[in-house]
Amino acid sequence: MDTKHISEMEAILDEANEILDTLEQNLNRLNDIQAKIQKLENYYTSKQWIDDFTADEQGLLPQDLKRGVLSEDGISSMLERNKDYMEKIIQR
Numbered sequence: 001m002d003t004k005h006i007s008e009m010e011a012i013l014d015e016a017n018e019i020l021d022t023l024e025q026n027l028n029r030l031n032d033i034q035a036k037i038q039k040l041e042n043y044y045t046s047k048q049w050i051d052d053f054t055a056d057e058q059g060l061l062p063q064d065l066k067r068g069v070l071s072e073d074g075i076s077s078m079l080e081r082n083k084d085y086m087e088k089i090i091q092r
Contacts, residue, residue, distance in 0.1 A: 030085065037082055044075045 043049050049070075055061055056070050068074045 027089065030082075030089075034086075037079070040069070040075065041079055043069070044079070 052061075053070050056067055061067060
């Protein structure tokens with residue numbers, strides 16, 4: 001008896017389960033971080049962010065300071081992606 005198809009289906013089952021397990025973990029993580037994302041959005045729309053952005057533009061921040069949060073595109077893109085994913089989750 002040829003069992004090649006059983007092995008092929010087993011591989012598909014294993015791959016699907018792995019992806020679904022990872023997806024479930026990441027959906028839980030995404031849900032858990034929503035309060036922190038809201039905190040980041042509040043910062044991004046605050047006077048503090050403007051002050052920090054201005055200080056960076058003036059070269060007043062340490063050169064070795066990681067400052068991706070001062071990139072308008074960085075935060076804006078992440079917030080938009082988060083919104084899109086959360087809407088997709090709610091729609092399902």
